[in-house]
Amino acid sequence: MNYSSIWTAAVILQKDVKTELRSRHGVSILILFGVTATMVISFALGIPDIDEAVAAALLWIILFFLSVAGLGYSFLREEEQMTMDGLLMAASVEGVYLGKVLFNLMLLLVAQGAVLPLFILVFNLQIGPWARFLAAMFFGSCGLSVACTLVAALVSRTGAKGPMLAVLAFPILFPLLIAASADTAAALLGAAGEGLQVLVLYPGVVGAFALMLVKFIWEE
Amino acid sequence: MGTILKTGLGLWMSLVLVGAFCYAPTAVGLRELSRIIYFHVPAAWVAVLAYGVAMVEGVYYLRRRDLRFDAKSSAAVELGTLFALLATITGALFARETWGVYWNWDPRQTTIVALFFIYLAYFSLRGTLADAHRRARLSAVYVVFAFSVVPFLVFILPRAYVTLHPSPLLNTGGRVDMNPQMLLVFLAALAGFTGIFAWMHNLRWRAEVLLGGDGDGD
């Protein structure tokens, strides 16, 4: 990690945003998934009012599957288009990883911009303090992106498709999902919760491991 | 030398069995049930130890690129899965008898489940990789990466939720709630389980090296 990695990250982010704006592959998958899941759950339950803890858990289950469905493309597409080696030739792996983390975070936040209002509306949720709720969503998304991006890089090297990302990412995301749904439930109830410190620490700790390990993934 | 060690281990574990059922007294309030700690706690300890071994051998592989370290790492994960299963089953039985349910998402149960998921994911990852070196490298990366969640599982999450789990050794006061006879059998069981793990691990990884050949994978 140094100045040039951050520069690389910015270049990669800019490139990915540009391609995404042209094709809209990634963001449409995430939004469609989130909207479909929300509607199906709402339809199946049939009632607008559900327990806050249940709502929070459902929300994070949706966000988990949305991440593993959509964030794998970040590296898979580079591998399929045969552009990954070009990136490795030109820049540091850490920089590439960081750029993909930022891009995936952006995808997640945009998708949440569409899914969250629908979720709140459909389940008739009263948000306690908005700042706490949004903080939980933001830091939780950082964690999702940091962990899923590294696992996506691993999966892109295996040749396995689809559910592999979910299988490998779940154990890593397990503590994050527990803390995030507990904290979101607390925010919905307007109660104090201890989850937020986990949500803030998680991207830092997991990200440090990822930056240490990412160079081995392409080291043949 | 090996024969002496193996025979010694067999005798040791026989003594632990006898001690656990005949020598050690029962704990107040738990009666005969308390004898499970001589099997449950060592099994859980070995499950965690196995993960530690898998991680350290993974780091060695990434440094040295010798497939023997990969064999050691994956053998540790295999045994870890077995012992985690034993710890979970014995733990669930104990929970049923004392708390009335087999499963209640106690933080320790949560931790062992998380460990399980890591182990299972590790095997699915290995299953998708044919080239021996790439398989070794990527599974080492995964097993080390999974270590990043350990602080959350061990220190942070359990503090946020209440636990009913008895803490015979590592309780907050740092004192030992066992009488000397119980403690003796307990420590002997810990040592015995660790010895069994070391022996099985040694057999397993060497078998894996023989089966895998040198650098060709399956």
Add this chain to the structure above:
Amino acid sequence: MILDDVGHGYDRGFLFRSLKADLQPGSIAVITGSNGTGKTTLLRILAGLLTPREGRVTYCNGKGSLPISSVRPRLGFVTPAISLYPDLTARENVLLACALRGLRGTLDVGSWLDRLGLSGRENDLVGSFSLGMRQRLKYACLFAYSPEVLLLDEPCSHLDEEGRRIVADLVLQYRGEGVVVIATNDPREVQWGELLINLDSCGHPTKGR
């Protein structure tokens, strides 16, 4: 500038062993060999994308050897195994190759596209390009960041006569500036080389031409 120590092998047995070569700037080395003898593998090793099973590749400047991570951005690698971004335009692809290497500002992108006969198409998406045009664009990406080593795998694949001439001119003109390594079986390209590494004969370099 580049000193090639000993060589490498693959999964089962060895493709080639005990390769030794010392490549100085200003020379062109040509790797030949039938299909499957490891030409591309050797180039990937030189590019630092693959670690050799035996021996090692060392890059040196006047003072001493350099770590591969710092050398890599200054290598230019053209190979069918590395593609351009189909969702970016020709100009954006060239700018990206430079930006990733920390170069920006007044880059002479237009003139390189011009020299490779791509003027007029610089703002079209690469997805709409033919294979020959993509091959030309790879050279524009390459020369725009002025690499110190050229690693060319089948340098003229998909190119028409005009494209071949342009590339030949560029490579021969570049010769004075750095090391060039070409993997090919085309006799016309083999002629460019002063040093011949034939992987069919287990890879002991001979004086060519």
